[in-house]
Amino acid sequence: MEKSKKDSWxxxxTGNENFLGRKTVDKSTFKYGTTIPLRYHKVFLNNLSDKLSFGKSIKVKLFINKKEFSAMALWPSSKGRNGMTVQLRYSNKALLEILKEKLEVSYDYIVQYEKENDKKPTTIPAEYQEYIDFYKGDKIDTFVLELIPKSNSISEDEEIDDEEIIEDELDNEFDTITNINNEITYIHKYITSKGFYYTKDLITNFYLSLKTKPFVILSGISGTGKSKIVELFAQAVGANCDNQRSQLVQVRPDWSDATDLLGYRNIENKFVPGIIIIDAAYEAMKNIDKPYFLCLDEMNLARVEYYFSDILSTMETRNIKDDEIITQRLLSRAQFGKDERAYDKYGDIYIPQNLYIVVTANMDETTFPFSKKV
Known part of the structure; x- marks a missing residue:
């Protein structure tokens, strides 16, 4: 193979018959994917189940340490392109975070360069270069990525990945249920087995409310089990405090804006992520196939409109994109200031369809009433 022009490959x-090519990590690696040079087209295209044509894409699977991620091979239809252009594109949050974590030398250089020069680098100096090796998978339309960081010590990471695989296999028998009525019956029986009693009608209403719009208010007098039903329901579907997929947050009476929930810039102009950003939406986006629950307890101890209006407005932007219900981004570019690393990590955060926000509200003289908006 001969290069017709300079590129990152x-x-x-390697002596492995499944080896396809080695790419030097660059700015696109941590955002969108990679363009396959012409000299590698044949070996990559032979691993696809269909023929690429102008403007067409084919769904593929990428594997890193046995973990599977969705991606696509495509021939972009952008105007002005000459000849065939093959790209491997991905947007999976968990995959991007793995790349940033494992290839942190190159990633940190890109972030620092952009901070100092207000643009991304076109090349990465040799002392910061890291690589990705691409292999054919066991099946057609699958590719295996081997990350080559500056430090090749990955035995500890492999142990962690093995633990995650085992946890996924043993997660919860709820995962095998596909019928909605059976799901509700299972959840009700689980809660009853824990020694708590809620009517099946209540569990059904709660379930349907969450599925209709993942924001539910449970109101009533203190001590009637509002917070407990959220905890038990989450446990029934495999979300709990131990795996950090269920979180109870006590609302403070002094909340007057959204900084505790969304984040803020500190005195050093660094972005400090809030509860919803770091503990809820961010993690839920990384594991889109698993449910996450965030319970704001005693929501109306503070004026809801003061600290929650931005999130309510964002919820109203829910739309379907690529078979997933998503919202607009929770934060604007200006809210990050010059903290490029924080923007790169949290700038695309939205409320994913697998994040369920439940709030409890006591209706007594110690709380504030809800407005029409809420």
């Missing part, structure tokens, strides 16, 4: 051989 390294011509090398």
């Amino acid at each position: 390294v011509d090398t051989a």
Whole structure:
């Protein structure tokens, strides 16, 4: 293979018949994917189940340490392109975070360069270069990515990945239920087995409310089990405090804006993420196939409109994109200031369809009433 022009791919051989090519990590690696050079088209296209044509994409699977991620191979339809352009594109949050974590030397250089020069680098100096090796998977339309960081010590990471795989296999028998009526029956029986009693009609209403719009207010007098039903319901579907997929947050009476929930810039102009950003939406986006619950307890101890209006407005932007219900981004570019690393990590955070926000509200003389908006 001969290079017709300079690119980020390294011509090398590994002796593995499934080896496709080695790419030097660059700015696109941590955002969108990679463009496949012409000299590698044949080996990549032979691993696809269909023929690429102008403007067409084919769904593929990427594997890193046995973990599977969705991606696509495509021939972009952008105007002005000459000849065939093959790209491997991905947007999975968990995949991007793995790349940033494992290839942090290159990633940190890109972030620092952009901070100092107000643009991303076109090339990465040799002392910061890291690589990704691409292999054919066991099946057609699958590719295996081997990350090559500056430090090749990955035995500890492999142990963590093995634990995650085992946890996924043993997660919860709820995962095998596909019928809605059976799901509700299972949840009700689970809660009853824990020694608590809620009517099946109540569980059904709660379930349907969450599925209709993942924001539910449970109101009533103190001590009637509002917070407990959220905890038990979450446990029934495999979300709990131990796996950090269920979280109870006590609303403070002094909340007067959204900084505690969304984040803020500190005195050093660094972005400090809030509860919803770091503990809820961010993690839920990384594991879109698993439910996450955030319970704001005693929501109306503070004026709801003061600290929650931005989130309510964002919820109203829910739309379907690529078979997933998503919202607009929770934060604007200006809210990050010059903290490029925080923007790169949290700038695209939205409320995913697998994040369920439940709030409890006591209706007594110690709380504030709800407005029409809420």
